[in-house]
Amino acid sequence: MSDFKLLMLGAMYENGGNTTHRFLDGHPQLYVYPFESQPGSRHVQDGFTSMFPVKYRWPEFLLDATPAQDYHAIIDEEGKVRSRTPHVSKFRHEPFDMNDDERRDIYLSIIEKTGRSRANNVAAFFEATHKAWKDNVQTGEEEFYVGYSPIIVIDAEKILSDMPNAHFLHVVRNPWSAYADTKKRPVPLPLREYILRWNVNQNAALAAKRAFPERMHIVRAEDVMADSVGTLTTQVLEPMGLRSADSLAVPSWNSKELTEVYPWGTIRTATPEANLATANELSDDEQTQVRNIAHDLLAPLGYESFLEDGQASEPVALTV
Structure with a gap:
């Protein structure tokens, strides 16, 4: 399916990926995946496997597998849990009419026509989702499928090579606010480990x-928070040949406006003021440690003086 149009989103944890995903929801030209799409498989094995969960990665498939085995290899934890065992899903409060077995059968019918390949398998997965999702609000104008998976930017060059009509959107947030939010997890990454992974994500994005x-x-998440319509229109949608839309002004799920992005992401209030306040939750020592470890990427991304005024300056590295 070389003509398949995918917009894949990636972001380091707590960097605004889920928030941006939800701002794109409801756009009339986009099929937006309902949760983190988590397309990775357990067959992924490389130098990043010990650093990042394989569910977030671009998948690998066994050469001798069947199409059904390919489908089940795609982890898609949030989607499959909500479909198969909704009572334990963190999204159980929202209606979601999709039978995972029916989605598998649609996937198999697509692969029967296209044949197996990594690109074809992923394309069939997204297409089958929106065909099986019965209460999905659609306009009939959709052109691109949209997925989101944390840290998948480390596979961005692989994705764009596999799919010649795909686009990739990476979201970066200042590392102080990001680390302050990750500290709120039940078992957070230690500061040094978190910022090292933040660095890896940004380096991968700039290389891609x-x-x-x-x-x-x-x-930058800061730019999305300040002006989601303008930022996403000029920096993402227009380069893809798509138009702006009023829906970009508010986060939503299946076109239903959300008062907060949680539980889709940990950023509850996506405003510049809340973003700076979050960064200032860190102690002086933590703020210094973050600055020291992320140092080489702060100025290129416009974050060098963020703690002083809460503003992100001109991101020199993004003008490549």
Whole structure:
């Protein structure tokens, strides 16, 4: 399916990926995946496997597998849990009419026509989801499928190589606010481990931007919070040949406006004021440690003086 149009989102944990995903929800030209799409498989094995969960990665498939085995290899934890065991899903409060077995059968019918390949398997997964999701609000104008998976930017060059009509959107947030939010998790990554992974994500994004300047897009969560319509329109949608829409002004799920992004993401209030307040939850020592470890990426991304005024300056690195 070389003509398949995918916009894949990635972001380091607590960097605004879920928030941006939800701002894109409801756009009339987009099929937006309902949760984190988590397309990875347990067959992923490389130097990043010990650093990041494989469910967030671009998948690998066994050469001798059947199409049904390919389908079940895609982890898609949030989608499959909500479909198969809704009573334990953190999204059980929202109606979601999709039978995972029916989605599998649709997937198999698509693969019967296209044949197996990594690109075809992923394309069939997204297409089957929106065909099986019966109460999905659709306009008939949709052109691109939209998925989101944390940290998948480390596979951005692989994704854009596999799918010549795909685009990738990476979201970066200042590391102080991001770490302050990750500290709220039940078992958070230690500061050094978290910021090292933040660095890896940003380096991967910048490398992909140099390799695919027309199809690799990098936006800052701060810019989305300040002006979601303008930022997403000019930096993402227009380069994809899509128009702006009023729906970009508010986060939503299945076109239903959300008062807060949680539980889709940990950022409950996506405003510049809340973003700075979150960064200032860190102690002086923590703020210094974050600055020291993320140092080489702060100025290129416009975060060098963020703690002083809460503003992100011109991101020199993003003009590549």
